[in-house]
Amino acid sequence: MDFFDCISLAKAQALIEGTLADIVVSIEEVELLQALGRIAAEDIAADGDLPPFNRSTVDGYAVLSRDTFGAGEGIPAMLTIVGEILMGQAAETDILSGQAVAIPTGGMLPAGADAVVMLEHIEPSGNETLLVLKPVAPGENVVSKGEDIKTGAVFITAGTKLTSAEIGALAACGTSRVKMRRRLTVGIVSTGDEVVDIGATPAAGQVRDINSYALAAILTEAGCQVSCYGIVKDNYAELLQIIDKAVAENHLVLVSGGSSVGVRDHTVRVIEELGQQKVIFHGLAIRPGKPTILGMVGEVPVFGLPGHPVAAMTVCQTVVLAAVKKMQGGKPLRVGCQVSAKLTRSCASAPGRDDFLRVRLIWHEGEYLAEPVLGKSGLISVLTQADGIVQIPAEASGLYAGDVVSVEVMREA
Secondary structure, three states: OOOOOOEOHHHHHHHHHHHOOOOOOOEEEEEHHHHOOOEEOOOEEOOOOEOOOOEEOOOEEEEOHHHHOOOOOOOOEEEEEEEEOOOOOOOOOOOOOOEEEEEOOOOEOOOOOOEEEEHHHEEEOOOOEEEEOOOOOOOOOEEOOOOOEOOOOEEEOOOOEOOHHHHHHHHHOOOOEEEEEOOOEEEEEEEOOOEEOOOOOOOOOOEEOHHHHHHHHHHHHOOOEEEEEEEEOOOHHHHHHHHHHHHHHOOEEEEEOOOOOOOOOOHHHHHHHHHOOOEEEEOEOEEOOOOOEEEEEOOEEEEEEOOOHHHHHHHHHHHHHHHHHHHOOOOOOOOOOEEEEEEOOOEEOOOOOEEEEEEEEEEEOOEEEEEEOOOOOOOOHHHHHOOEEEEEOOOOOEEOOOOEEEEEEOOOO
16 A cells, blocks of 8 residues: 655745646636626736726815815915816817816816816805815815726736726726636546445445535635536546546546545546656645545646545645636635634644644634634545634644734635
8 A cells, every 4th residue: 555755845845836837727808797706818008098088076066276275264265167077068169277177086187177066065156256264285086087096008818817897997998898817617526335325325334425525615706617516436437437538527626535545445546557657646644634635637636635625625725726717817826814812721732844824713802713623634624614724834833822813714714
């Protein structure tokens, strides 16, 4: 029986980066709404200024700001009303010193004006005059032409994952179609004689297939198109056939279970046969997740993940998603939201491996506390109770109660 040759998390990430350096999904042009959650394939530049004209951000009166300097409730500035700007129409009235023009929020600023006085800060004085009760500075309550995005400026760079904000910016620039990376297709294979479908009632010694669903959820959130290939028993020939099929139909394949070194763990042998000895690594110096495999079958990465759900999800979030990001053509992997929190109890760690500690975040007296959620890697409750993850680096021997740690938030607390 072979034994693990564990490598560090940093070395594994470097191997993933190098192995997948030239493997990126192809490009397609899609309608704007279909681009949400996908990766921009090229830099996108504005073909016009945004906004295309100077506009007001409030309801009020367009003025020359210098006419309001020194104004106050005791000594207001008196201005002559010379017109009104209508929404959606060009401003045809030019104003001179001592004049004001009524303007709505979003209205086009008339030539000569450089600020807008809010309605709350004026007082009518007859039909044609108004009193300004508070001064405005140049540019106050105004968005200038091109202040948001200037013509020719790159406002979305290649590798950006499009959110609602980018969709809105593209719509504002009149972009109806964009070139995006295709969705990464991922095949998930669950293995084990003890694993049954979630619709079945487990017999003694059996467990439901948690990993197919949990891993599919993580990868779907990452923008992948996921296919599940069911449950494969601990049979070499059957596993070989299913992985061969999954590799032919996907950009990336995950095999849950069968990654250890027992006589019934066949994933390494299958990868070696299909990929002609292309096993990149087998064994990570992390906990949970030690029996992790990465192999290549042609240009398709195949990850062998531990069978325990917590371990499988930890490896997926910390290792597999790095490969996903690389293959999607995305920018270097960015971790989730980081929150500083005070650890509520001491936690030991074995030097030489990275430990991933799941914690519950508690808001207490103006600060976050990180309460470790302890449990073995097979306990699904560890996942449902935790709000985030604390990484204990390989050079550390643990953390102490009261230490301030950085928690990567996995969901809202």
